Amino acid sequence: MEEENKVKLHGTWISTYSKRVELALRVKGIPYDYLEEDLSNKSPLLLQYNPVHKKIPVLVHNGKPIPESSIILEYIDETWKNAPRFLPEDPYRRAQIRFWAGFIQQVFEAMGKAFMTSGEAQEKAIEETHEKINVLEEGMKGLFSEEAPKIDGQNFGLLDIVVCAVLSTHKASEEVLGNGVKILDPERHPFLSSWVEKLNKHPVVKENTPPYDKIIGFLHFIRQEHKVFPFKSLLQKKKE
Template sequence: MAEEDTVTLYGFWASPYAKRVELALKLKGIPYEYVEEDFPNKSSELIRYNPVYKKVPVLVHNGKAISESLVILEYIDETWKTGPKLLPDDPYKRAQVRFWASFLEQLFGSMLTALKSSTGEAQHKAFMEVSHKLELLEEGLKNFYPDCTRIDGASVGLLDLVMVSMFGGKRVQEEVLGINVIDHDKTPLLSAWITALGDIPLVKEALPPHDKLVAFLKYIRENALKSSAP
């Protein structure tokens, strides 16, 4: 890209959606400015650049704003040819990546439901849904992405970024929720995939600090439980 290109990422340290974009920029070696948003006091720039959703991440490239993390990742891959290629050239494989990325988004939504559920039947139901979806993902990976455990910084793709941004902090999720989110015995491929991703130096450096993220998720959970209390 031309030297005069300017790239700014509006994010939030605990947002997995912003984190995956940040990782993509780092892995591709793209210089950028990072702007940390202070929630709930969103900046006027964020609201101006993303007037529809008013949330992070937003990537501003030469004054033009792109919102929604999966859209941003595809834009980055199409615009910058440096570093790992995030999407395969083959149309069928590219469609499969998009399908499983969307599935991971739904899975993480179930995780958030579990995080915010009160104890009892609602929480159990949310955990069961998470477990079922993890097993479906495990089976899908065996056919679509059997080599995921051999990933490194030069071969990271869009699906890897989505996975590590959501479950790279699985130890945090397990500590807050009190359950083994990704069980090695039940989903060994998923477990090995997360471990391989976490061993990549850039990923290891970029993930939020364990204790800080634990405190944040506990705060989210406690607030959710208070608001649902009779």
């Protein structure tokens, strides 16, 4: 029998989706057991807990599985109501934050294209990333009245989690893409750059960020894999 309030997380160390859930659990102070999944050889438990998509992350609470990171984050916030709360009480504000969380996912997808392509296609993916980052910069300035949100034990919201998962390791991505590519430019994106810098200094974020060299190594591997097997890699990604 599962212990009362026992929490387990099935994930992978490099996944931004896993990182979102880990950050949520840690900032809430929720104890959990972490199970690293090999996506090329998924565990029977993962397939049992998420038979529809067969993907990570999956949160298991008292033996009951919850898949999909966005659903997991809201489940955590609704189940553990202690601070910080990830979504505000005001319905309109909640709707705004959900909208921008979805848009940040589009930024992540554009960044991913840059790693899965080369030549002209990669240039278009980088251009698309810059366009979306520019929109996000202006949108966040409007949402937070020009001042980056306060981040502490009482304030660490859904957008903090999603922005951190997608952009906190942007320097590693820039290094691997090379050719002077900038994902976040402090001069062009002062709001986002300041926000990400604050997030990266937060103790929970520091503890939850893999070593820089490990991230670089993985990104180089992904980049090389897509140069050698571009179509195969794209198909595999769709299956994950």
